[in-house]
Amino acid sequence: LRSPWLAAFEEVNEAYSTQVCSCCGAKPDSSPKGRTDLGIRHWICSECGAEHDRDINAAKNILAAGGHPRLDGGILALQGE
Template sequence: RQLEYKAELHGSEILKVDTFYPSSQTCSKCGYQNKETKNLGIRDWTCPACGSNHDRDANAAINILRKAIEQKQVA
């Protein structure tokens, strides 16, 4: 609620992505979903499909941003 209020105050908008979207398991380079990374203790991983190395949090942030923009364009 507070974020929505502040976004409106500053002329921004909040884009929401489903809580269960596998953002940290999906390679932001090729889209491969690596189910081996479900363990939150794994902080970085290499995509078995394309070989890209990912920091778990940075990769998730890229995927969440893309998903939110994609959802906005569809709506």
């Protein structure tokens, strides 16, 4: 039995996926920025206090932007709203 979301492919823009909090959707000053902050692997959102692993946070935001069923509604900041 195949899951319906495995059959689809959607290209999404990954810009800012590491900088936007996957919990509250904010792009706080506390998030790592660009190439200069590549060494920052963990950060805490200054807006909601959520603790993030940079890569896992980005993965959640990319899944949300692609409309993954476990992340219904997505992250508003990544959808341009």
